[in-house]
Amino acid sequence: xxxxxxxxxxxxxxxxxxxxxxxxxxxxxxxxxxxxxxxxxxxxxxxxxxxxxxxxxxxxxxxxxxxxxxxxxxxxxxxxxxxxxxxxxxxxxxxxxxxxxxxxxxxxxxxxxxxxxxxxxxxxxxxxxxxxxxxxxxxxxxxxxxxxxxxxxxxxxxxxxxxxxxxxxxxxxxxxxxxxxxxxxxxxxxxxxxxxxxxxxxxxxxxxxxxxxxxxxxxxxxxxxxxxxxxxxxxxxxxxxxxxxxxxxxxxxxxxxxxxxxxxxxxxxxxxxxxxxxxxxxxxxxxxxxxxxxxxxxxxxxxxxxxxxxxxxxxxxxxxxxxxxxxxxxxxxxxxxxxxxxxxxxxxxxxxxxxxxxxxxxxxxxxxxxxxxxxxxxxxxxxxxxxxxxxxxxxxxxxxxxxxxxxxxxxxxxxxxxxxxxxxxxxxxxxxxxxxxxxxxxxxxxxxxxxxxxxxxxxxxxxxxxxxxxxxxxxxxxxxxxxxxxxxxxxxxxxxxxxxxxxxxxxxxxxxxxxxxxx
Numbered sequence: 001x002x003x004x005x006x007x008x009x010x011x012x013x014x015x016x017x018x019x020x021x022x023x024x025x026x027x028x029x030x031x032x033x034x035x036x037x038x039x040x041x042x043x044x045x046x047x048x049x050x051x052x053x054x055x056x057x058x059x060x061x062x063x064x065x066x067x068x069x070x071x072x073x074x075x076x077x078x079x080x081x082x083x084x085x086x087x088x089x090x091x092x093x094x095x096x097x098x099x100x101x102x103x104x105x106x107x108x109x110x111x112x113x114x115x116x117x118x119x120x121x122x123x124x125x126x127x128x129x130x131x132x133x134x135x136x137x138x139x140x141x142x143x144x145x146x147x148x149x150x151x152x153x154x155x156x157x158x159x160x161x162x163x164x165x166x167x168x169x170x171x172x173x174x175x176x177x178x179x180x181x182x183x184x185x186x187x188x189x190x191x192x193x194x195x196x197x198x199x200x201x202x203x204x205x206x207x208x209x210x211x212x213x214x215x216x217x218x219x220x221x222x223x224x225x226x227x228x229x230x231x232x233x234x235x236x237x238x239x240x241x242x243x244x245x246x247x248x249x250x251x252x253x254x255x256x257x258x259x260x261x262x263x264x265x266x267x268x269x270x271x272x273x274x275x276x277x278x279x280x281x282x283x284x285x286x287x288x289x290x291x292x293x294x295x296x297x298x299x300x301x302x303x304x305x306x307x308x309x310x311x312x313x314x315x316x317x318x319x320x321x322x323x324x325x326x327x328x329x330x331x332x333x334x335x336x337x338x339x340x341x342x343x344x345x346x347x348x349x350x351x352x353x354x355x356x357x358x359x360x361x362x363x364x365x366x367x368x369x370x371x372x373x374x375x376x377x378x379x380x381x382x383x384x385x386x387x388x389x390x391x392x393x394x395x396x397x398x399x400x401x402x403x404x405x406x407x408x409x410x411x412x413x414x415x416x417x418x419x420x421x422x423x424x425x426x427x428x429x430x431x432x433x434x435x436x437x438x439x440x441x442x443x444x445x446x447x448x449x450x451x452x453x454x455x456x457x458x459x460x461x462x463x464x465x466x467x468x469x470x471x472x473x474x475x476x477x478x479x480x481x482x483x484x485x486x487x488x489x490x491x492x493x494x495x496x497x498x499x500x501x502x503x504x505x506x507x508x509x510x511x512x513x514x515x516x517x518x519x
C-alpha cells in the first residue's frame with residue numbers, strides 16, 4: 001500500500017510526494033543524526049486524514065480553560081490526561097534492562113517531553129534498587145487508590161517474584177512510593193466490587209508451568225489504599241467461593257488445607273491482565289486477561305467483578321491485544337481483541353446484562369467496507385487496541401495498531417487506524433489510517449519500525465476529545481518513540497502532531513524499548 005487516506009467521501013489521498021518528499025529527506029537526515037533526538041513537531045499545516053484542512057489545535061473553539069480529561073488519567077488534577085510509557089529495556093544505574101517508565105503530563109497544548117517524570121528503581125522515593133533484567137515498567141495501571149482526587153500509578157515488572165510499586169498522585173504530579181511485595185505481575189486498578197472506590201488486583205509469581213496451570217498467588221485489595229500505611233481498607237477473596245477448586249479438592253474444601261488452584265488467594269495461571277471495563281453493566285469493573293489453560297494454550301478470559309471476589313468467563317481470542325469500551329453505545333462495555341493465535345481478524349465480543357451468554361460478536365479486518373488498505377498476511381491488525389469515545393457521539397471509537405503493515409516497498413513499517421463505533425458495531429465509514437509517511441506525521445517510515453506496536457486514547461489537551469498516542473518500540477534501533485495526535489469531533493488530525501523518544505526526554509536510549517506499553 002503506497003498511500004494512506006480516509007474513507008470519507010472522495011477526498012484526496014494523502015501522500016509524501018513533492019513537498020512531502022522534501023520533508024521526508026529532512027527527516028531522514030535527522031534520523032541519520034540519531035533519529036528523533038530533538039523532539040519533532042509537524043512543521044507545516046497538514047491535511048487531516050479526511051482530506052480537508054484540519055483546524056489548528058490552538059484555534060479550536062472547544063478548547064476549555066480547564067481540561068476535561070477523565071480523572072483516572074490525571075495524576076496532578078489539572079484536567080489534562082497524562083500518558084505513561086514503559087521502557088522495560090532501559091539501562092538504569094548501569095543495570096541493563098532494569099527498565100523505567102516515563103510520565104508525560106498533558107496540557108492545553110497536549111504532550112511535551114519538557115513536562116515529564118522519568119521513574120525507575122533508582123528514582124528518589126521509589127522503593128527498591130535497580131536490578132538487571134527486572135524490566136520495571138513492563139506493566140502498569142492508573143486509578144485513584146486513596147480517594148484524594150488524584151489518579152495514582154501502580155507499576156509492575158517483567159521479572160517474576162518482584163514487587164509492584166504505587167506512586168501517588170498530587171498537585172505536582174506523581175510523588176512518593178509504596179512497595180507491594182510479592183505481587184509484581186500486571187497490577188490492575190478498578191472498582192471491582194462496585195462501591196465507588198478504586199480497588200487493586202494483584203498477581204504474584206506463578207512459577208514454572210507445563211501441562212497444567214499452577215496456582216498463581218493473587219490478592220484483591222479493597223479501596224481505599226492508605227498512602228500512609230500502604231494498606232487497603234480490606235482484603236477480599238480474590239475469587240468468589242463458587243470458583244474455588246484444587247487438584248485434590250474439587251470445591252471450596254481446598255481452602256481448608258490451602259490446596260486451592262482457584263481460591264481466596266490464588267488463581268489458575270499464569271494470568272496476564274490486559275484491560276478493564278464493565279461488560280455486564282452491573283456497576284462493577286471487570287478484568288480481561290490472558291490466562292494459561294494448560295497444554296501450551298492461552299485463552300482470553302474475563303474476571304467479572306463482584307462484592308465477593310471475581311468469577312470467570314471466557315471471551316474471544318487466544319492471546320492478542322485487548323481493549324474494552326462501549327462501541328455500540330448500549331451501556332455495556334465491549335471486548336475488542338486484535339489479531340491473535342486463533343484469527344488474523346479483529347473480534348468484538350459485545351457486552352450484555354447476561355454476559356457472556358449473549359452470543360453477539362463482530363469480526364473484521366482491512367476488507368471491512370471503507371477501511372482503507374489491503375488485508376495481507378502478517379499485517380497484525382490490532383497489534384494494539386484502545387477503545388474510547390474520541391468524537392463525543394457517545395459511542396466508543398476503536399484505535400488499532402497495524403504494526404506489520406507493508407507499503408512503499410517497506411516491510412513491517414507499520415501503521416494505525418481509528419474506526420468509529422455505531423449502534424451496530426464498528427464501521428469502516430469515516431475510518432482513518434495513518435503511518436509515518438502520512439503528511440504531517442513527524443519522522444519517516446522504515447522497514448522494521450512496527451509503528452503501531454502500542455497505543456492509547458487519552459484527552460491530553462483537555463478539550464473533551466480523546467487524543468491518540470501511538471508508539472514504535474523498534475524505532476531507532478529499539479530505542480523507541482511515541483507520537484501524539486489530537487482528537488476532534490470527526491476523528492484525528494495530523495496537524496500539530498508531535499513525536500519524541502528517550503533522548504528528547506533525557507532518558508537512556510540504547511535498546512530501551514520505549515513505548516512498549518502505553519496508558
